[in-house]
Amino acid sequence: MGSLVELGFVGLFVSAFLAATILPVSSEIVLTTLLINGFSPVALVTIATIGNVAGSLVNYALGYWASLGLIKKWLRMSENEFVKAEQRFKKYGLISLAFAWVPVVGDPLTVMAGVLRIRLLWFLILVTAGKLLRYVVVSYMVLQVS
Numbered sequence: 001m002g003s004l005v006e007l008g009f010v011g012l013f014v015s016a017f018l019a020a021t022i023l024p025v026s027s028e029i030v031l032t033t034l035l036i037n038g039f040s041p042v043a044l045v046t047i048a049t050i051g052n053v054a055g056s057l058v059n060y061a062l063g064y065w066a067s068l069g070l071i072k073k074w075l076r077m078s079e080n081e082f083v084k085a086e087q088r089f090k091k092y093g094l095i096s097l098a099f100a101w102v103p104v105v106g107d108p109l110t111v112m113a114g115v116l117r118i119r120l121l122w123f124l125i126l127v128t129a130g131k132l133l134r135y136v137v138v139s140y141m142v143l144q145v146s
Helices: 002-019 027-036 041-065 068-075 079-092 094-099 106-115 120-145
Strands: none
Touching: 002 027, 002 041, 027 041, 027 120, 041 068, 041 106, 041 120, 068 079, 068 106, 079 094, 079 106, 094 106, 094 120, 106 120
């Protein structure tokens, strides 16, 4: 049974990591399945948060080190869309990183944080807080229903 538990944790980590990229992966489905099957909610929330933040760090690194042309191509953004995203990020500031978990807008936010050279410490604090809270809420809701 130990290997099945480990496989569940690895699967959750991988799905959470990939969900933080532009790939259409849902870590909530894996999290829900594991919760329903009696896995530790604390362990699952911790692993999902770490995996999802790690995926966001990849986005940050791409924004930080990749060329703007590559970033626009990767995010499928026109020059105009890119400028608007940058203006939005500057308008709402660092606190917007707490919403990096939101589908569609979260990935570009984390890339833009890298482009704009947001301090990594603030990035980690805000992104982690938002993603942790999301996984806590999802887990609570699943456990209340099941």
